[in-house]
Amino acid sequence: MKLIFSGLVAIAPLVATIWLVVFLYRILLRIGEVIIDGLLIALNATVIRLLNLRPLDLEFPGADILHFLLPIILLFVIGLALRKSAGRKSLQLAERIVEKLPIFGFVLTTFKQVVDAVEGLGGEKDRFKSVAYIEYPNSGHRMIGFVTGNYFDKQTGKDVTAVFVPTSPNPMTGFVVVVDDDKVYDSDMSLEEASKLVFSAGLVAPQKFDAGRSHTNE
Incomplete structure (x- = not known):
């Protein structure tokens, strides 16, 4: 029994790391699928139908990689935009609008507090001294x-x-x-x-x- 417990303790960090990576991969993959499916539905319902073309379909070998990379690319673009004053002001304006909504405002405020706490525990400058x-x-x-x-x-x-x-x-x-x-x-x-x-x-x-x-x- 002690050997089993020792083996479990030894591999637990590695297993937890792999599980977290797979979990994040599945989340990003699902987000990418939702975005691409939404774009395809919009295109097929408007431009493709008006031009009487064959509906678009992005099912091809390696499509999962595109689904996975799309959220990462979007996050990179958002991060790049937030480095500019206009991007930060746009985000702040959107947050103020959402904060005025009864339920969504509470959810947004809660998540911001959690993120601030994580950043503080990470030792971000001027958070905790x-x-x-x-x-x-x-x-x-x-x-x-x-x-x-x-x-x-x-x-x-x-x-x-x-x-x-x-x-x-x-x-x-x-x-x-x-x-x-x-x-x-x-x-x-x-x-x-x-x-x-x-x-x-x-x-x-x-x-x-x-x-x-x-x-x-x-």
């Missing part, structure tokens, strides 16, 4: 948090730090705590190391942790 510990729920217990800001609290007359504490293993949710500066303990973990630790529920610890433990045991 550093990694820190705060004592919670009792003294001697520490929780990992991402420092998001520092400011002076006029009400208490103290310098405080805003810390986002993600939940594990789903760091898309969490809570923000405002802690006195002297209650925030700096961590030498990088944003990437801390993110991996949170994502894996503590299973993937930085190598420096193991090195420090071995040195202590000696």
Whole structure:
């Protein structure tokens, strides 16, 4: 039984990676099929019918590659357009219109928050400043948090730090705590190391942790 478990642990990352690649491939393939099928229906219903031509059909060897590449090409074009001011303004205008719709606005806002959270955990510049510990729920217990800001609290007359504490293993949710500066303990973990630790529920610890433990045991 131990050998089976060891084999499962060994191949699990590879299997998960392959599954994710296949999953993304199928999604892009399906999106490409929908786009091309829609274009063919529109063309066959208008231009082809008016000219009395034979209906177009893109079923040929290698058509799946075209279906797969089409969404990637479209994403590349969109990314290229967003580098221009006109493209960014057009996207912002479209988002404002969608946000005013009752249901679609909620869905759009939710997805934007999720994307922002993922970008922040990835260490994007000016998202999270550093990694820190705060004592919670009792003294001697520490929780990992991402420092998001520092400011002076006029009400208490103290310098405080805003810390986002993600939940594990789903760091898309969490809570923000405002802690006195002297209650925030700096961590030498990088944003990437801390993110991996949170994502894996503590299973993937930085190598420096193991090195420090071995040195202590000696």
